[in-house]
Amino acid sequence: MSQQQKQSMFISIDGIDGVGKSTQIQRLTEYLEGRGREVMTVRDPGSSEVGGKLRKLLLESDLVMHRRTEAMLFMASRCEMVEASIRPELDRGLTVISDRFLLANVVYQSIGGEVAAEELWQLGLLANGNLRPDFTILFDMPAASAMQRIKGPTDRMESRGVEYMEAVRQQFLTQLPHSSDSVAVVNADQSADAVTEEMLARVAEFLSNA
DSSP states (O other), X not given: OOHHHHHOEEEEEEOSTTSOHHHHHHHHHHHHHHTTOOEEEEESSOSSHHHHHHHIIIIIOOOOOOHHXXXXXXXXXXXXXXXXXXXXXXXXXOEEEEESOHHHHHHHHHTTSSSXXXXXXXXXXXXXXXXXXXXXXXXXXXXXXXXXXXXXXOOTTXXXXXXXXXXXXXXXXXXXXXXXXXXXXXXXXXXXXXXXXHHHHHHHHHHHHO
16 A cells, blocks of 8 residues: 555544534545645535435435335435545545435434344445445434534435434444544534544544544
């Protein structure tokens, strides 16, 4: 492995909708760039031509589909994102930050018991070519509080209501240890600046041990 490849890093950011991921990803990017890293951000689903089309189908359409169908489409989008965007940049030595990754797919599609989480992890690793994040950060807060922050129309997932989203939140906490060898839970139910401070402390701890 080249020196560039040794310096590469893959970080995934997750949590239910409304926890403020977008703001924190921007601040994390600035922090890492300030430490001399070249950073690329992606979002899952999306960040490829195929992924963009699948994102609209999955989140912006009113199509009714089985959870397995949903899961497979998310997997297909992620496969394309990994091969077209993430893996080439990691090979160049970049740090890649992904807004959601396989953890979210497992969590959302396993709620309700129609598809087992274990099966989704196995399928996801196949779709990802065994790529796993080096570090996963989960922003956590009660679903009722998070949904109050959401402005404008809701997508397919958000429209399932508070009870569903709270079940998703609990499943995130349960499944998080399977996402990466290194994980962190950050309390998102506080000011954006306080969330950033807690997040960067966990990132600095991870970098010191990397």
